Amino acid sequence: MIEAIIFDFGDVFINLEKQKSIDEFKKLGLNGPNEDLIAHNDLFEKGKITETEFINCFKKYIPEATSEEIISAWNSIIGEFPLHxxxxxxxxxxxxxxxxxxxxxxxxxxxxxxxxCMSFYSDFYRCFEKVYYSYEMGMRKPQPEIFTTIVSKHNLSPNRTLFVDDKKENTDAAAALGLYVWNLQVGKEDVVDLFEKKEFPL
Structure with a gap:
């Protein structure tokens, strides 16, 4: 039986407005992400570069944009967190x-x-034994080490642990380590449908 569940955040609990972010950057003159920006995003999510270094990477391609405009466009991806x-x-x-x-x-x-509001995110965080952000851990999914770190630190049994994520490369990495996984299909499934799934022993 499942004893522990590791959840992703974006598009699992909070909705992501990916097209909106792309559109906001287009207004600033950026026609979509490129390899340089993707590489810097990877480094930023691992905590390997500073916020200033990350923003300056955007400024190479949209030099007329202010830091505030870039941050606003970057954050426009963050959508609604449904109460249910x-x-x-x-x-x-x-x-x-x-x-x-x-x-x-x-x-x-x-x-x-x-x-x-503070009460909302406090209630959210309180649900978890521990909250892990990639930029604090120095690694990101789908690196196997990010899963083994949590499993080892909290003495979890992989065959009694479920991992829920909307990206298949992440659930594939967890499954390879022996965890049960649910590759949640955004727009077709909701995390609240968990008990309708029959692929793992809840």
Whole structure:
């Protein structure tokens, strides 16, 4: 039986407006991400570069944009956090050991906390035994080490642990380590449908 569940954050609990962010950057003169920006995002999500270094990478391609405009466009990806998901999580936390594991950066987390009231994000964080941000861990999914670190630190049994994420490369990496996984299909499934899934012994 499942004893612990590790959840992703974006598009699992909070909705992501990916096209909106692309559109906002287009208004600033950036026609989509490129390899340099993607590489810097990877470094930023691992905490390997500073916020200033990350923003300066954008300024190479949109030099007329201010730091504030870039941050605003970057944060426009952050959408709604439906209350029914928080309520479901609160119920779940009475039955399982819960962990949050998300590839993210300090800019996005600060924006999330500013967008919702303190009581909301406090209630959210309280559901988890531990919250893990990639930029604090120095690694990001789908690196196997990010999963083994959590499993080892909290003495979890992989065959009694479920990992929920919307990206297949992440769930594939977790499955290779012996965890049960749910590759949640955004737009077709909701995290509150968890108990309708029959692929793992809840």
């Amino acid at each position: 998901r928080l309520e479901f999580l609160q119920l779940l936390s009475t039955k399982y050991r819960l962990f949050l594991l998300t590839n993210t950066d300090a800019i996005h987390i600060n924006c999330f906390e500013e967008n919702v």
